[in-house]
Amino acid sequence: MGTLSGRHALVTGAGRGIGLAVATALAERGAELTLVARSVDQLEAARKQCRERGSPLCKSASLNLTDRRDLENLARGAATQADIVVNNAGVAPSAPIERTDEGVWDGAFALNAFAPFLLTRSALPAMAGKGWGRIVNIASTAALHGYAYTAAYTASKHALLGLTRAAAAEVAARWASADLTVNAVCPGFVDTDIVRESAERIAAATGGSVDAARETLAAMNDGGRLLSPEEVAATVVGLIEEQPGTTQGAAVEFEV
Numbered sequence: 001m002g003t004l005s006g007r008h009a010l011v012t013g014a015g016r017g018i019g020l021a022v023a024t025a026l027a028e029r030g031a032e033l034t035l036v037a038r039s040v041d042q043l044e045a046a047r048k049q050c051r052e053r054g055s056p057l058c059k060s061a062s063l064n065l066t067d068r069r070d071l072e073n074l075a076r077g078a079a080t081q082a083d084i085v086v087n088n089a090g091v092a093p094s095a096p097i098e099r100t101d102e103g104v105w106d107g108a109f110a111l112n113a114f115a116p117f118l119l120t121r122s123a124l125p126a127m128a129g130k131g132w133g134r135i136v137n138i139a140s141t142a143a144l145h146g147y148a149y150t151a152a153y154t155a156s157k158h159a160l161l162g163l164t165r166a167a168a169a170e171v172a173a174r175w176a177s178a179d180l181t182v183n184a185v186c187p188g189f190v191d192t193d194i195v196r197e198s199a200e201r202i203a204a205a206t207g208g209s210v211d212a213a214r215e216t217l218a219a220m221n222d223g224g225r226l227l228s229p230e231e232v233a234a235t236v237v238g239l240i241e242e243q244p245g246t247t248q249g250a251a252v253e254f255e256v
Contacts, residue, residue: 002030002054003241010034010074010082010123012065012115013089015042017192018138020049021229022086025237027055034078035060036089065089065115066107072118079122083130084240087116087160088138092194094201097151105152112156117163120182124167128175134240137164138232139184144251160184161251168249181245185252187232188221195226227254 009026013019015037023035027050035050035058037043043060050058061078063070079085090112093104116137127133142154143161164184171180189195199213206213218226235252239245 002028004084005030005056007083008032008034008057008081009084009086009240010036010078010119011086011088012036012119013138014060015039015046017194018187018190018229018232019086019088020046021233022088022236023050024053025230025233026084026240027051027053027058029237029241030054030056031084032057033059034082036063036065036074036078038062038064066110071115075118075122079119080126082123083127083132084134084136085119085123086136086138086236087119089115090138090194092150092153092198094149094153094198096149100151105155108152108156109159112153113159113163116160120163120167124171124180124182127180128171128178131178131180133178133180134245135167135182136236136239137161137182137184138236139164139186139251141186141188141253143184143186144253161186164251165249172248179244181239181242181248183239183247183250183252185232185235185239185254187227187254189217189226190232191226191228222254 009031011019011023014023014035033050033055035043035046040062043062047058047060065071091108093108120135137160139161140157143157147154161184164182168182199210202213203210
């Protein structure tokens with residue numbers, strides 16, 4: 001019996017990177033899982049890993065969370081049944097502000113802010129009715145600071161952190177007797193495909209190497225290195241396992 005046996009977790013962006021690390025960590029603790037991502041192949045590999053790590057039930061759904069119909073179906077279904085929601089799916093566009101068009105802006109807000117809002121809106125009342133629940137939003141240090149060339153990403157992550165704090169305040173006001181928390185984790189640059197893609201864009205724009213671009217991104221973290229997805233997952237799981245949940249509305253930064 002793991003610490004999360006009998007709990008069901010919904011994890012978005014679960015096919016790779018931070019989402020996959022969170023999903024496997026929850027599986028090791030006995031949680032049942034619903035994994036959401038776009039890639040069918042990545043989801044099948046993730047589902048297999050989670051079953052091998054100990055999850056007694058692992059479902060997967062290949063969905064595009066920027067598609068309103070897909071998102072609403074998930075919100076009406078799995079989100080209302082989940083004891084734990086980890087809003088991890090995200091996109092990180094980068095461009096000078098004059099080249100950040102409306103499509104880039106809208107896409108960043110659709111995935112980074114609106115999807116977590118809709119899932120949270122569905123999950124919170126259901127969790128309150130059960131008397132227990134955990135919502136963890138994967139934000140970023142960009143939710144706390146401004147970074148050049150990332151107007152859409154930074155603004156959308158600020159919105160996600162604002163949603164976290166507003167939802168936590170509402171939990172305290174409406175459902176104080178429930179063991180229900182809403183928090184955000186705010187990692188810097190993590191060794192994931194998103195960072196790899198960012199490094200490739202930087203290299204293409206500057207004429208430098210991808211390795212040099214990765215080193216530049218790593219140097220922006222406090223410890224001067226890229227975080228691992230597993231480090232972020234450990235923090236997420238710590239917030240989920242907290243019994244009773246006393247951390248509320250936090251923006252957890254990383255020091256490495």
